[in-house]
Amino acid sequence: MGIIFDKPLIGVTMCQIDKGGHPTQTVHNKYLDAVLVSGGVPLALPHHLMHAPHLLENAMTILDGVLLTGSPSNIEPWQYGEEGKELHSDPGRDRLAFSLITHAMGKKMPLFGICRGMQELVVANGGALYRQISQHRQFQRHHEDDSQPLDQQYASAHTVTVEPDGLLSNLLDSTTLTVNSLHQQGIRELGPQLRIEARAPDGLIEAVSLQHHPFALAVQWHPEWQAESSATSRQLFDGFIQAAIRYHKEKRT
Numbered sequence: 375m376g377i378i379f380d381k382p383l384i385g386v387t388m389c390q391i392d393k394g395g396h397p398t399q400t401v402h403n404k405y406l407d408a409v410l411v412s413g414g415v416p417l418a419l420p421h422h423l424m425h426a427p428h429l430l431e432n433a434m435t436i437l438d439g440v441l442l443t444g445s446p447s448n449i450e451p452w453q454y455g456e457e458g459k460e461l462h463s464d465p466g467r468d469r470l471a472f473s474l475i476t477h478a479m480g481k482k483m484p485l486f487g488i489c490r491g492m493q494e495l496v497v498a499n500g501g502a503l504y505r506q507i508s509q510h511r512q513f514q515r516h517h518e519d520d521s522q523p524l525d526q527q528y529a530s531a532h533t534v535t536v537e538p539d540g541l542l543s544n545l546l547d548s549t550t551l552t553v554n555s556l557h558q559q560g561i562r563e564l565g566p567q568l569r570i571e572a573r574a575p576d577g578l579i580e581a582v583s584l585q586h587h588p589f590a591l592a593v594q595w596h597p598e599w600q601a602e603s604s605a606t607s608r609q610l611f612d613g614f615i616q617a618a619i620r621y622h623k624e625k626r627t
């Protein structure tokens with residue numbers, strides 16, 4: 375198992391939403407498309423994998439990589455030591471993501487986090503978040519205008535500067551990128567095992583990686599948006615899928 379038709383199998387996190395009263399788990403096609411375009415096979419992971427310990431463990435044995443998707447929901451603040459209620463929570467997603475991260479770290483399985491996915495990697499490693507960036511005057515605006523059409527919401531919003539000698543700088547040709555920006559929250563504290571990979575002009579951390587891991591990268595922007603037509607986004611997904619292929623080969627030897 376693992377490689378289906380010579381392609382690595384990538385677990386993709388789902389989100390829980392309410393659809394006309396029905397609890398429903400979803401994943402945007404753009405995440406599945408980006409995995410496929412770079413040569414992986416996506417497998418959507420429901421929160422039900424947390425219903426019994428062996429379910430997730432069994433899934434991890436067949437996977438070659440994990441993609442932590444973005445989501446409008448926020449990580450519950452108690453997870454990083456803060457008090458107060460979270461109106462846009464998805465506790466099942468929190469539990470699934472944190473458990474996937476723990477397993478992927480233990481197995482050194484490739485991991486790629488996007489937006490909420492980056493925040494999950496940070497919180498899982500003992501870091502903490504700004505719960506509302508706009509309340510901190512040192513930061514520029516980092517969220518979209520949701521009254522606008524999607525192509526404007528996901529349009530380029532600001533630059534990021536890539537740190538030298540990191541995982542991200544190895545994957546990309548350029549040290550300055552223009553990225554989209556659709557998040558209300560951001561990294562306040564990093565967590566001991568993480569490395570800063572890129573920052574916005576206002577200093578906000580925009581990408582991180584896990585030290586002593588072959589490929590655990592996470593970005594605050596959305597490279598999955600029209601990944602096929604963006605050379606930079608393709609480089610990120612190609613790097614992730616190539617790492618998953620290497621992981622699969624090492625798993626078999």
Ligand SMILES: N[C@@H](CCC(=O)NCCCC(=O)O)C(=O)O
Pocket residue numbers: 402443444445446447448488489490491556557558559560596
């Ligand atoms: N809720 C968090 C994370 C933001 C995020 O992941 N947005 C994704 C939007 C939907 C998508 O494109 O997948 C925050 O606001 O910081």
